[in-house]
Amino acid sequence: xxxxxxxxxxxxxxxxxxxxxxxxxxxxxxxxxxxxxxxxxxxxxxxxxxxxxxxxxxxxxxxxxxxxxxxxxxxxxxxxxxxxxxxxxxxxxxxxxxxxxxxxxxxxxxxxxxxxxxxxxxxxxxxxxxxxxxxxxxxxxxxxxxxxxxxxxxxxxxxxxxxxxxxxxxxxxxxxxxxxxxxxxxxxxxxxxxxxxxxxxxxxxxxxxxxxxxxxxxxxxxxxxxxxxxxxxxxxxxxxxxxxxxxxxxxxxxxxxxxxxxxxxxxxxxxxxxxxxxxxxxxxxxxxxxxxxxxxxxxxxxxxxxxxxxxxxxxxxxxxxxxxxxxxxxxxxxxxxxxxxxxxxxxxxxxxxxxxxxxxxxxxx
Amino acid sequence: xxxxxxxxxxxxxxxxxxxxxxxxxxxxxxxxxxxxxxxxxxxxxxxxxxxxxxxxxxxxxxxxxxxxxxxxxxxxxxxxxxxxxxxxxxxxxxxxxxxxxxxxxxxxxxxxxxxxxxxxxxxxxxxxxxxxxxxxxxxxxxxxxxxxxxxxxxxxxxxxxxxxxxxxxxxxxxxxxxxxxxxxxxxxxxxxxxxxxxxxxxxxxxxxxxxxxxxxxxxxxxxxxxxxxxxxxxxxxxxxxxxxxxxxxxxxxxxxxxxxxxxxxxxxxxxxxxxxxxxxxxxxxxxxxxxxxxxxxxxxxxxxxxxxxxxxxxxxxxxxxxxxxxxxxxxxxxxxxxxxxxxxxxxxxxxxx
Numbered sequence: 001x002x003x004x005x006x007x008x009x010x011x012x013x014x015x016x017x018x019x020x021x022x023x024x025x026x027x028x029x030x031x032x033x034x035x036x037x038x039x040x041x042x043x044x045x046x047x048x049x050x051x052x053x054x055x056x057x058x059x060x061x062x063x064x065x066x067x068x069x070x071x072x073x074x075x076x077x078x079x080x081x082x083x084x085x086x087x088x089x090x091x092x093x094x095x096x097x098x099x100x101x102x103x104x105x106x107x108x109x110x111x112x113x114x115x116x117x118x119x120x121x122x123x124x125x126x127x128x129x130x131x132x133x134x135x136x137x138x139x140x141x142x143x144x145x146x147x148x149x150x151x152x153x154x155x156x157x158x159x160x161x162x163x164x165x166x167x168x169x170x171x172x173x174x175x176x177x178x179x180x181x182x183x184x185x186x187x188x189x190x191x192x193x194x195x196x197x198x199x200x201x202x203x204x205x206x207x208x209x210x211x212x213x214x215x216x217x218x219x220x221x222x223x224x225x226x227x228x229x230x231x232x233x234x235x236x237x238x239x240x241x242x243x244x245x246x247x248x249x250x251x252x253x254x255x256x257x258x259x260x261x262x263x264x265x266x267x268x269x270x271x272x273x274x275x276x277x278x279x280x281x282x283x284x285x286x287x288x289x290x291x292x293x294x295x296x297x298x299x300x301x302x303x304x305x306x307x308x309x310x311x312x313x314x315x316x317x318x319x320x321x322x323x324x325x326x327x328x329x330x331x332x333x334x335x336x337x338x339x340x341x342x343x344x345x346x347x348x349x350x351x352x353x354x355x356x357x358x359x360x361x362x363x364x365x
Numbered sequence: 366x367x368x369x370x371x372x373x374x375x376x377x378x379x380x381x382x383x384x385x386x387x388x389x390x391x392x393x394x395x396x397x398x399x400x401x402x403x404x405x406x407x408x409x410x411x412x413x414x415x416x417x418x419x420x421x422x423x424x425x426x427x428x429x430x431x432x433x434x435x436x437x438x439x440x441x442x443x444x445x446x447x448x449x450x451x452x453x454x455x456x457x458x459x460x461x462x463x464x465x466x467x468x469x470x471x472x473x474x475x476x477x478x479x480x481x482x483x484x485x486x487x488x489x490x491x492x493x494x495x496x497x498x499x500x501x502x503x504x505x506x507x508x509x510x511x512x513x514x515x516x517x518x519x520x521x522x523x524x525x526x527x528x529x530x531x532x533x534x535x536x537x538x539x540x541x542x543x544x545x546x547x548x549x550x551x552x553x554x555x556x557x558x559x560x561x562x563x564x565x566x567x568x569x570x571x572x573x574x575x576x577x578x579x580x581x582x583x584x585x586x587x588x589x590x591x592x593x594x595x596x597x598x599x600x601x602x603x604x605x606x607x608x609x610x611x612x613x614x615x616x617x618x619x620x621x622x623x624x625x626x627x628x629x630x631x632x633x634x635x636x637x638x639x640x641x642x643x644x645x646x647x648x649x650x651x652x653x654x655x656x657x658x659x660x661x662x663x664x665x666x667x668x669x670x671x672x673x674x675x676x677x678x679x680x681x682x683x684x685x686x687x688x689x690x691x692x693x694x695x696x697x698x699x700x701x702x703x704x705x706x707x708x709x710x711x712x713x714x715x716x717x718x
Contacts, residue, residue: 199664
């Protein structure tokens with residue numbers, strides 16, 4: 001059982017801020033994902049929690065105890081890396097048992113605990129094999145088993161699925177999440193893959209340029225991104241973003257001369273926050289647009305993609321902006337056909353083009 | 366552009382049958398995708414067409430003419446690889462102009478400039494023409510590589526996993542652009558990938574390869590809706606198809622070790638034991654559903670959620686729109702539409718019930 005708290009934690013390498021001061025509280029039993037592109041500071045943050053990296057400022061608390069300057073081995077945290085660092089000369093069983101034997105546990109305890117974790121991960125059949133004889137997936141399962149067997153206060157995982165192929169990543173992803181559901185150990189998981197983050201996280205910490213951009217549940221970061229970075233980064237494809245000029249409750253877009261009347265509930269917010277003629281970005285998810293012959297907006301077909309159970313139509317709005325509309329499987333539209341569409345007014349979002357921050361709707365009484 | 370025809374191509378490497386009697390044709394202006402896992406023979410097929418390898422048996426025809434004895438340069442094909450093979454010390458302009466400057470082609474300087482500029486515009490790299498390629502990002506480099514292929518009009522474009530080294534967002538964007546380019550130019554393209562989503566989204570037709578043999582050829586819809594075997598059914602579609610051993614008794618099909626008992630197809634010729642395949646989007650939660658399970662895991666992806674529904678000893682995947690409000694442990698009622706059930710023999714081949 002454990003909570004992890006970061007208070008104003010930062011990391012500098014010389015003048016360079018690898019992680020700007022950040023606050024983060026991780027609840028007991030929570031699965032937290034640190035998500036962002038390479039170089040955003042997510043791995044450095046994880047390494048500071050583990051103690052493999054020292055902090056340049058701030059404090060780290062584990063279960064209310066200040067562990068900022070404790071050695072990694074004194075923190076009772078298990079680390080799972082991308083590369084399964086197994087002992088090649090030991091069998092899978094011995095690899096899993098190793099941490100317990102090193103702690104001087106009795107033979108009975110070791111056998112019992114290894115047995116439990118092996119059943120949980122369904123790797124009974126590989127126990128006598130050496131790592132070199134195992135598939136990538138089984139190696140990763142053995143590495144996980146070795147981390148689990150210690151029953152640490154928390155798990156830190158650094159892109160543990162990064163080296164696996166797509167198919168296998170999908171199934172390991174659900175296995176790890178399922179383990180978490182069964183064990184409820186506090187977990188901090190680092191990835192650059194937004195699908196992994198969405199699928200696994202109780203909450204997601206979206207990072208970019210050494211700073212936290214947003215902390216929220218998958219539904220929050222997907223439906224209400226805090227800024228343009230999060231809007232683009234989350235989703236596949238990302239949120240549709242069209243730049244326009246705001247005046248008198250209408251957004252005028254370049255190119256195909258689209259005019260979008262701002263829905264009622266947004267009118268007063270935008271009026272207060274924007275001068276007439278200001279640049280604004282409207283955002284909506286591909287599934288929030290519906291093709292409709294009398295639709296308010298229009299785009300020109302650039303390409304259409306059959307994606308299996310559904311399809312995505314790509315439309316150009318002007319020279320630089322392509323938007324994506326999710327549809328049922330459809331008869332492909334010829335390139336350059338004009339397609340009209342509407343946006344579900346409840347799913348429209350607005351961003352300040354200068355600050356890139358999302359506008360917040362006024363809370364209705 | 367050309368119609369390309371492969372007839373009974375075989376190729377052996379020491380100890381390996383790399384290609385085993387491969388026949389297919391790429392029509393003029395078609396976007397044709399070879400899809401398969403590592404070692405399926407995709408790249409070897411491409412290299413044989415390019416003339417970089419020579420087949421042990423069979424013939425290749427361009428527009429009805431056998432080209433087996435032509436050298437790679439005489440075949441007039443353009444290759445794009447996974448690794449960007451650019452000249453790092455040259456500018457983007459010179460990299461694009463390079464294939465046109467070949468003395469064999471005798472293209473005038475004005476003509477070269479026109480073609481380079483047109484190509485750069487199509488690929489949105491006009492602003493990069495003066496840059497050295499060593500200073501470009503991965504996505505920009507791959508655009509230049511593609512540009513260098515399309516700057517001339519070869520008989521066929523051969524592309525070997527050109528998007529694999531790019532990150533997910535860039536891959537998505539370039540996938541759409543490649544398709545647009547191919548359609549607007551009407552170029553004959555053979556594209557090799559192990560990524561099922563690339564195959565589905567870009568192809569006019571897909572050939573699924575495994576262990577040097579063609580398993581199935583069809584449009585993306587054919588391949589997805591009518592997979593010829595469990596191999597194809599599992600290769601295409603994400604999340605993966607639900608595939609379970611099943612048994613028929615009278616007119617009921619029961620998925621083994623589960624509580625799912627489906628009405629069997631009428632007048633069925635099915636054997637008593639076989640495999641049932643159900644795509645996750647066809648496992649539909651419904652408060653009045655006929656089947657009952659328990660939610661053991663939910664993976665919200667944003668646009669959709671993958672529900673893991675346990676029924677007996679089996680876990681079925683269900684793909685539902687939006688971010689689902691089901692909670693772990695909830696009882697989930699669901700339906701499976703019988704018209705969307707696939708049947709396969711125990712040997713993996715599709716059965717027509």
